[in-house]
Amino acid sequence: EAAVTQSPRNKVTVTGGNVTLSCRQTNSHNYMYWYRQDTGHGLRLIHYSYGAGNLQIGDVPDGYKATRTTQEDFFLLLELASPSQTSLYFCASSEGQGASDYTFGSGTRLLVI
Amino acid sequence: QQQVRQSPQSLTVWEGGTTVLTCSYEDSTFNYFPWYQQFPGEGPALLISILSVSDKKEDGRFTTFFNKREKKLSLHIIDSQPGDSATYFCAASLxxxxxxxxxxxGTRLTVRP
Structure with a gap:
C-alpha cells in the first residue's frame, strides 16, 4: 500500500541541538513537502522538492534546511533548534500534476526545551 | 497575511445536525480547493475537492460550495455523526x-451524541 512514513514519531531536544526528521514515500510521487502544524496557523509549508536533489523554499523556511536524497526520501534538518520550532511536523507527497491529492504521513511531534 | 482564512476555529454540533464550515481566500488566481480531514494522531487526508469551474460538489453527507465572486467556499456535513469529530482544513492552489x-x-469539529 502506498504510504508516507515519518520518523521519529516523537522527539525531544535541547535548545541549540541538532535534529533530523525523516520521511519516506512509496507512492512514486515526484513532489514531497514538509509542513509544520500549529494551533491557529493550520499547516504552513517549510520546504518542498520535485525530485531527488531538488529543493524549493516554502513559506516559513527560516531555521530549517531540507534535503531530498532519493525519489523516496526527504529529510528536514534543524541545525540549531529553538523553542519556537516546537511543533507537529508533517511530510506529504503528491504527483504534482495539477490538482493532485496530497498524501500525508502521521507526523513527528518535536519538543525543543 | 493569511491567504486562506477559515472559520470558526472550533465548533460543536449535536449528532444528526448540519455542520457548516467556511473559508475565504485572497488570491483570485486560485482555482483548486480541497478540504482535508484530520483525526487526532493522524495526518490530514483528502475529504472532498472542487475546481473553480463548479459551484457545488457532493460526496455522500459532505458537500462543498464555491462562490467565485465572493472568494468563499464552505463545507456542509448533513446528519453529522460522532465519527465526524475531527479537524477540517480548507486549502487552495492553482x-x-x-x-x-x-x-x-483549521476548524476543530466536535459532534456530541
Whole structure:
C-alpha cells in the first residue's frame, strides 16, 4: 500500500541541538513537502522538492534546511533548534500534476526545551 | 497575511445536525480547493475537492460550495455523526503542475451524541 512514513514519531531536544526528521514515500510521487502544524496557523509549508536533489523554499523556511536524497526520501534538518520550532511536523507527497491529492504521513511531534 | 482564512476555529454540533464550515481566500488566481480531514494522531487526508469551474460538489453527507465572486467556499456535513469529530482544513492552489497548496487555520469539529 502506498504510504508516507515519518520518523521519529516523537522527539525531544535541547535548545541549540541538532535534529533530523525523516520521511519516506512509496507512492512514486515526484513532489514531497514538509509542513509544520500549529494551533491557529493550520499547516504552513517549510520546504518542498520535485525530485531527488531538488529543493524549493516554502513559506516559513527560516531555521530549517531540507534535503531530498532519493525519489523516496526527504529529510528536514534543524541545525540549531529553538523553542519556537516546537511543533507537529508533517511530510506529504503528491504527483504534482495539477490538482493532485496530497498524501500525508502521521507526523513527528518535536519538543525543543 | 493569511491567504486562506477559515472559520470558526472550533465548533460543536449535536449528532444528526448540519455542520457548516467556511473559508475565504485572497488570491483570485486560485482555482483548486480541497478540504482535508484530520483525526487526532493522524495526518490530514483528502475529504472532498472542487475546481473553480463548479459551484457545488457532493460526496455522500459532505458537500462543498464555491462562490467565485465572493472568494468563499464552505463545507456542509448533513446528519453529522460522532465519527465526524475531527479537524477540517480548507486549502487552495492553482490547478497546474507543481502548484503548492495553501492551507487555512483549521476548524476543530466536535459532534456530541
Amino acid at each position: 490547478n497546474n503542475a507543481g502548484a503548492k497548496l495553501t492551507f487555512g487555520g
